[in-house]
Amino acid sequence: MxxxxxxxxxxxxxxxxxxxxxxxxxxxxxxxxxxxxxxxxxxxGNAGLIVPSHSVPLAAPGMILKGIKWMFNPASPFYIKPRFDGELLAWLWRFRRACAVGCMHKAIPVIRDLSFASLQLWDQLAAMESLDFGYTQNGMLAVFKTPKGLEEGVAEARLMQSYGVDARVIEPAEIQALEQGLQTAALGGVYYPQDAHLDPQxxxxxxxxxxxxxxxxxxxxxxxxxxxxxxxxxxxxxxxxxxxxxxxxxxxxxxxxxxxxxxxxxxLLLQPAKGYSVTFKRPSNCPVIPLGMAEARVVVTPMGDSMRLAGTLELAGLDLTINRRRVQAILDSVPDYLPDMDPRALDLIEIWRGLRPCTPDxxxxxxxxxxxxxxxxxxxxxxxxxxxxxxxxxxxxxxxxxxxxxxxxxxxxxxxxx
Ligand SMILES: Cc1cc2nc3c(=O)[nH]c(=O)nc-3n(C[C@H](O)[C@H](O)[C@H](O)COP(=O)(O)OP(=O)(O)OC[C@H]3O[C@@H](n4cnc5c(N)ncnc54)[C@H](O)[C@@H]3O)c2cc1C
CATH class of the missing domain: 3.50.50.60 (FAD/NAD(P)-binding domain)
Known part of the structure; x- marks a missing residue:
């Protein structure tokens, strides 16, 4: 050519x-x-979420401590493959700096503005007759099963509200009502009504x-x-x-x-951050609003005839191997939040991994x-x-x-x- x-x-x-x-x-x-x-x-194969609610960058106060704790647990939501790699070290150094409170507050409005500008364009794309990609704007629910998780979730909701993102702290009964009767083991949740979801592929x-x-x-x-x-x-x-x-x-x-x-x-200072998703045929008790199982850092997205679970973040370079332990950790987290859902009984469509292109800030x-x-x-x-x-x-x-x-x-x- x-x-x-x-x-x-x-x-x-x-x-x-x-x-x-x-x-x-x-x-x-x-x-x-x-x-x-x-x-x-x-x-x-990502989670397909359109999320102005996620305007807090990964680099936020407390992340370094959390990351260090998680590193010693092979099934944790965050993992860094130990290796000597100059770019990884430079990335981690910048990431550590970006975790400062001031940096986070500088980043939030920048991400929020991009997200809301994109949301307007999503409305236009979804209205195009020739495009049908399952776009649904019915918000996103973050649910928490521990008092500490709930406390952190409420603090994040307040932070988002202070930046003009709609967020509603809700009781378990309201979670059940929003999810059309779905049983959860959540102590409480936060509803972000402006979020949307779609089938990315x-x-x-x-x-x-x-x-x-x-x-x-x-x-x-x-x-x-x-x-x-x-x-x-x-x-x-x-x-x-x-x-x-x-x-x-x-x-x-x-x-x-x-x-x-x-x-x-x-x-370009970028690290590939591997994540996994597992897609099933949509069960009858699939959430109708995407559900973030907060402490586990796993999200469940309804996608047409299917349901997708997605999560974990692994800094392991451009390596695309599937770590089955981490996939299992995603599946194991489900019954902790949705006691009536057993992933072993669901019809598997696909296990997938992908590399998020992550900057330190x-x-x-x-x-x-x-x-x-x-x-x-x-x-x-x-x-x-x-x-x-x-x-x-x-x-x-x-x-x-x-x-x-x-x-x-x-x-x-x-x-x-x-
Ligand atoms: C588990 C998981 C869940 C996620 N959930 C969400 C979510 O809910 N919402 C959200 O907004 N984001 C989510 N993401 C992040 C999102 O998937 C990525 O940010 C996004 O897909 C990046 O798009 P991209 O076009 O930049 O990269 P890609 O989709 O990776 O596209 C880059 C393309 O470039 C091609 N390419 C590479 N090198 C070359 C070359 N030399 N020549 C030609 N082509 C080349 C690749 O083959 C690839 O197709 C998630 C990611 C993961 C892993």
Whole structure:
């Protein structure tokens, strides 16, 4: 393939496909390359939550202590594979700094604004006739089974309220009423009514089909291998199927972005954070509102005819092996919260793992590269890449157009950790 395009998007996940969509809407000639299938990375099997309620970054006060405690328990929700890796050490160092109270309070409104801007775009996408991806805006419930967990959950709800996110602390009876009679062992919960959920794979695939019909070239099984540059421009992207010359390049390769960027001597501080999901045929007692089982850090999402459990965060590099102990820990947590649900009795559809592209401060890497005027980085969305994919795509299109962006991108400078 010898090819020329106006904008080349590298990566066919939620971020890449949304970027291609908004770019095409501007009338641009867009090409997407994806090394595997469209939506085969982290965007495939995640929990599908659209969550302005999750505006507190992972790096928050108390996380370091919690993380150290969890590290000694192989079934805990958080794990770091011990290894000597300079990038991991640099990431952990920055993460530790980002856990300061002041940093968290700086990050919350930034994430909140992105989330609410994205929520508006979700409404528009869900209203498109040609797209059906199970979008439902009926909120999210966080439920707690320990007094300490509940206390922390209520404190987080108050924090979110102080930042303008709707949150309602509720009693067990109200949890049962909201979940249409579902029995829980919760002591209490927090209801976040603005949240929504969807089937992420259906969304990305449907949008990819739509943009293809609208004239976007999508090349599957086409991997970006390296770059050629001239001065402040990236001129050529070398791929497994030949060279592509592009006036603008969007790097939307999720957890793989820092590795690819190395070829351009660009330092992106990203750690892949592995998580798992287990999808079952939807049982009759499936929650109707996504349910976060807070202490276990596991979420249950109703998804059409299926029900998905998702959780855990493991810093183990780009390793995609499935640790069955951690999958089992997700399953074992269910009856603690939902006494009438036994995962062993459910019909399994799929066990999946994916790599969240996590930055130490919890903010995406979004903007033009410092050294190359025609390279835009759109990566590092961590636990929020589905939530934030529409607004990211829109901002990418504004960058390509050299328009003033709808949101100030200063906090997202891709090379801010270099
Ligand atoms: C268990 C779990 C639960 C989650 N739950 C949620 C949730 O409820 N809500 C939410 O908002 N987020 C959630 N996330 C996070 C979310 O899945 C990610 O943030 C998001 O999918 C990132 O999208 P992306 O497009 O940047 O990356 P990806 O979907 O990983 O896409 C990147 C693509 O780039 C391709 N690629 C890589 N290298 C190359 C190359 N050299 N050439 C060509 N192509 C390449 C990959 O194959 C991949 O398809 C969850 C993640 C996990 C693991």
């Amino acid at each position: 010898e090819h020329e395009t106006e904008v080349l998007v590298i990566g066919g996940g939620a971020v890449g496909i949304c970027s291609a969509y908004y770019l095409r809407r501007q009338g641009r000639h867009v090409t997407v390359i994806e090394k595997n299938e469209i939506c085969s990375g982290s965007s495939y 259906r969304f990305v695939s449907a949008l990819a089909r739509y943009i293809e019909k609208e004239g976007v070239n999508i090349h599957r099984s086409t991997e970006a291998l390296g770059f050629e540059t001239a001065g402040r421009k990236v001129t050529i992207v070398q791929t497994t199927r030949g060279a592509i010359a592009a006036a603008n390049i969007v790097l939307a390769t999720g957890a793989w972005s820092s590795v690819i960027a190395r070829d351009l001597k660009i330092k 919890g903010l995406p890497l979004l903007g033009r590269s410092r050294n190359y005027d025609n390279l835009i980085v759109a990566a590092g969305h961590g636990m929020l890449g589905i939530s934030l994919s529409p607004i990211t795509g829109k901002l990418v299109s504004q960058l390509v157009a050299n328009d003033t962006t709808a949101i100030d991108l200063t906090p997202f400078r891709p090379e801010r950790f270099a």
